[in-house]
Amino acid sequence: MGYRLIRCVVAFWLCVFATSSAAALWTITYPRPIDEGDARAEYPIALLKLALDKTGVNYELRPSDRILLTAKAMRQLKENREVNVVWSMTDSQREKELMPIRVPIAKGLIGLRLFAINEEKAARFNRVRSIGDLLKLTPLQGEEWPDTKILQASGFNVFTVPSYAQAYTLLMQGKGDFFPRSLIEIMPEMEDQGRAAVLRIEPRMALYYPTAMYYFVSNSNQTLANLIETGLQRAIQDGSFDALFTATFNEVIDELHIEEREVYTLDNPLLPPKTPLTDERLWYRAGSEAASQ
Structure with a gap:
């Protein structure tokens, strides 16, 4: 019992x-x-x-x-x-x-970067035909963002700012050449505070780095x-x-029009070794092949 x-x-x-x-x-x-x-x-x-x-x-x-x-x-x-x-x-x-x-x-869409640009500088992007041409332009990025180091490692001369809002303010003032933002960020950000009246999304290119x-x-x-x-x-x-x-x-x-863009792929030296890159269920794959650096 x-x-x-x-x-x-x-x-x-x-x-x-x-x-x-x-x-x-x-x-x-x-x-x-x-x-x-x-x-x-x-x-x-x-x-x-x-x-x-x-x-x-x-x-x-x-x-x-x-x-x-x-x-x-x-x-x-x-x-x-x-x-x-x-x-x-x-x-x-x-x-x-x-x-x-x-x-x-x-x-992985966080690593697919489109360019917010000032209308007055649009002609500069019409002349870009290679990653070498793009490297001549100055991107804006946040001071503490991993993206800044990735761009610098690829040879970009990055203009850093404390926050994304300040990057947009400077871009509207004609400072820097472009602000690379992820596909999941750029649309709502451009619509905020009337930015679309001065800025636009560059229509032809994108950057991609695995992250x-x-x-x-x-x-x-x-x-x-x-x-x-x-x-x-x-x-x-x-x-x-x-x-x-x-x-x-x-x-x-x-x-x-992601499938139609020329996508320049950058290395990501900050990518941790345990990133599950081989699990295809976890990643968006664009239909068109990206251009390499």
């Missing part, structure tokens, strides 16, 4: 533990975007919700109390303050300081990392990841 009683007690507490774990509320805080209508944040938030829904956990997903730009958000995440998940482009340093969930959430935008968590939060990765993998397997990606990006891919 004693042994049976012990088994019953153990079984009871296992059930209680399982029930309480499922009922526990996970509070997951991401960086508050610059404004509530920031279209660039809509897809990462939607995909994070999808992944969490796939796990069946009870969660609350909410923005941080204050606006956090990426560099500040990454520092706060490292210190376990204000946020516990951030999405950003990866590099080796970020993967040392934080824990990446190595599923490229935008299927990924991941969800990152603190190195001390393996449990949350496992939770998000489990949800993403389930969404990949059942097709809902691809369905969300297609619904979000296919229209802009068509509108920007």
